Amino acid sequence: MAKSASLWQWLANRLTRHRSVMLMIVVESHGSSPGKAGAKMAVTANGECFGTVGGGALESALLKEARSALQEHIFEPRLRRLQHHLTRDGEASGMICGGEQTVLLYPCQQDQSALFRRLANNPKGVLTLSPAGIAFDHTQIVPESCRFTRQGDNDWLYRESVGWSRQAYIIGGGHVSLALSRTLATLDFDIIVIDERDNLDTLTRNMYARQKLKLPYSDIDAAIPEGSQIYVLIMTHSHYADQKIAERLAGKKVAYLGVLGSRKKIVQLKAKLAETLSCDELQRIRGPIGLPIHSHTPEEIAVSIAAELIQISNSANSALGL
Incomplete structure (x- = not known):
């Protein structure tokens, strides 16, 4: 709870000085992948960052991709499905730990800073991210900490309980x-x-x-x-x-x-x-x-x-x- 609240505050503060900040969320995780579902990290175009999605080579590659997208003003969300084994075919990460995970790279804009300031106060409700945008609804409750569904590259939904920590x-x-x-x-x-x-x-x-x-x-x-x-x-x-x-x-x-x-x-x-x-x-x-x-x-x-x-x-x- 405290870590998430600090991330939201960091995001809100950085968005007062930058046009956009990339939010990265592990939306799906299986096996021995380094970052579990719900893990988050944020980074600015100049390399300031907060949080972690697992560390190591995986995180370094994602940070590079996120910074490049921000510097080139590419503001479309993207999903990266990574399989953790040594071969580098397809979307393999080259890591030895095994398992797989899906990471969402979501560009956040200055006009969303008020939403992140609200989240920093740890309200109870559900945070939703999709290709249509990001929203928080204090009237909703979901039984699990987070859930991700995907039908295609432009048809996915990530929902996370906020304020309902262990x-x-x-x-x-x-x-x-x-x-x-x-x-x-x-x-x-x-x-x-x-x-x-x-x-x-x-x-x-x-x-x-x-x-x-x-x-x-x-x-x-x-x-x-x-x-x-x-x-x-x-x-x-x-x-x-x-x-x-x-x-x-x-x-x-x-x-x-x-x-x-x-x-x-x-x-x-x-x-x-x-x-x-x-x-x-x-x-x-x-x-x-x-x-x-x-x-x-x-x-x-x-x-x-x-x-x-x-x-x-x-x-x-x-x-x-x-």
Whole structure:
């Protein structure tokens, strides 16, 4: 969310000084391609740039093409479908990573700067790009983060949800919570930390969460929304509190619900929860959370949890064909 907002602000600022700026978006990505769907980059004719669509030789070639189009005043959108293997036949990129991706090169004009300033404020809605132009509609909602359809060179549509970023609700404001907030902030999560304790030093030092809420854990179910972009991580100071929170949230339809703790703790917790929850509700609770990388410190644990969230998020996008 923060990265996209910064890109829109950069675009708006550059369009006050330049006739046009090229916006590049990875609209489609499959396999091990370097830039995933939704990745963005913008460049001016003189080479100022912001963001990335994957780096390396691919990005360098696209930047060269984008700058050339701007310098020659060619303002038609174009699509580039790149297959990532070593041969250079057709639209192969020459990269070894495998996979393929489609990148949209979209020239933005000075009269669109107001739209980008609006997007920089992170409103909720749907951004649409097509050969007919670019538009934002705050009345629309789409279930996935982005979607691309193409019938031909002049018959395509890219739609992206704006303002509906992944949200991490971290319940418990201790050391792992602080480390995890720091890590997830670099991955563009919107972070909300909840704790019921007063004057908690680690929560005071948490400068990465957009919201820090103090409320009784008995009221936790009202604070957690449902949705496919909601990730809930339970890591309080009390095993009993973890159990009661998990019990209250097990019926929530969220992308992820997990409890921090050792394997022994999670076995005991689930045994207690089995007395009150259905099998389906019990299966929604993940634990121990984090990929098994033998982590020990709060920072290592944060990396393992973040890796698991990335794995789940990317798997969900792959299932949608994104």
